[in-house]
Amino acid sequence: MSDAFAARLLAWFDHAGRHDLPWQHPRSPYRVWLSEIMLQQTRVATVIPYFQRFVAALPELPALAAASQEQVLALWSGLGYYARARNLHAAAKLCTERHAGKLPRGIDELQALPGIGRSTAAAIAAQAWGARHAILDGNVKRVLARYHGVEGWPNLPRVEKALWALAEGHLPDARLADYTQAQMDLGATVCTRADPACLLCPLRDDCVARREGRTAELPTPRPGKVLPQRHATVLWLEDAHGRILLQQRPPAGIWAALWTLPQADDADAAREWFARHLHGDFGLGEALPPVDHAFSHYRLQLQPLRWRGIESRLAVGDNEGLRWVAPGDLDRLGIPAPIRRLLVPA
DNA sequence: AAGCCGGGGTC
DNA sequence: GACCCAGGCTT
Known part of the structure; x- marks a missing residue:
């Protein structure tokens, strides 16, 4: 079932969303997958040049599966979290063995591949095939924590569980690819961590943090600790x-x-x-x-x-x-x- | 539940 | 400096 949250978000996305990201043209499953892995804990602006270089060298999944680890790591060099590159490479090889050289469509088969967790599997399935699954990345956590006034650091298991339930509850019945992209666009361009642009937000009328003037306090920041x-x-x-x-x-x-x-x-x-x-x-x-x-x-x-x-x-x-x-x-x-x-x- | 795993934007 | 970003894996 769909509520005002999704409808307003989709209407906003049509005129204010990002429609020219490199992995949207063409939006193949392989390119969606690669982008989602690169974007884990990494900003769009940082990813774009790495993505362009990567797909220029390895345009499709079989090319990645056949590449050397040395080439894959060289293409990833500087991007960080290098387990992502090793998992991506291993997953491509597994697709060759299990799925005839293609990315599987099922959410469970996707999540069974190394480097693909619940949120990334949902993002791939929604963007590549329009499947109806909720994502919960940093953007969605921030939007939902503010919209619903959810207290507590979003990565605490208890809080995260509540956020997953809220994310599932907002899922529309159609336009899942656009809806998925819209959430991330809103979080990245309007509902930003510092100084959110609430006047431009399609959800402002029902946002708890906005209503109570607590956008600076939500989501609850991570507990601090001293690095050795x-x-x-x-x-x-x-x-x-x-x-x-x-x-x-x-x-x-x-x-x-x-x-x-x-x-x-x-x-x-x-x-x-x-x-x-x-x-x-x-x-x-x-x-x-x-x-x-x-x-x-x-x-x-x-x-x-x-x-x-x-x-x-x-x-x-x-x-x-x-x-x-x-x-x-x-x-x-x-x-x-x-x-x-x-x-x-x- | 907590730690491990990069690098850079942004305040 | 501190915080966090289109998180997932390991213990």
Whole structure:
């Protein structure tokens, strides 16, 4: 059943929604899926150039399934949350095995694929095929928390459960693709976190937060916490040709499977690593300005030490994922953003 | 239920 | 700096 919420939202969407996003033209299941994965915890403006580059290189699902992990990670390099890229790649291969090389239409089959949870499965099904399922992303949580005056941090299981029920209750009977897009457009362009444009909102007449002047308090912000500070030393080694020694990170953990500078916990550990892998004078390493980087759950300060003209064959075998990389080849590898900024200044 | 997992906009 | 963004997975 449909209520005023959906009807007003759809009427607003027709004249004020976003109709020119890259994944809307053409709106194929593969492009919808890719966009939804890239957009997880990532803003539209950030995603667009990555999306364009990705579909230019891998235009359809079979091409993604056949691609190397190295290429997929290179295309994802800088976007963050790299498990998304590994899951996307694995899911494409599963589609080749299970679904004849296409994305499955059923919500359960979609959600069974790695990287696709309840909300993403619903968004794909609604946008690709008009299926009737509720989404609950950050935009919808904010809109519903304000519209219904829902108290509590939206990611608390109890609150999230209530929001899912409200989202289900507003589902219209038709135009599910537009309705899904409309919710996200309203959250992104009108019902913004700071300073929402309530005068332009099609839902303002029945919005609890608007009526009670509490848009600044809803949704309830996340409980604050202090992020731990960690330190590491990275070794920037260049040979006589300007090639850089990179090391592939382990398949799990932070920056999994990405290529970074060899990293040690501190200066002493860096000295040991140097002695174990190279001949030469550790003391000739130039200390560059430290690099500060923030993750979701800790802060990291990197202390780069740089050597030039290192004898390249002195690096011990490649069983530790070590590789000398020419500067022109850095684009072909997945490299964490702060490391890429260090190696390739803007 | 809580932690892990990136990077950048925006205030 | 703090907060959060078209979240999902693991423990």
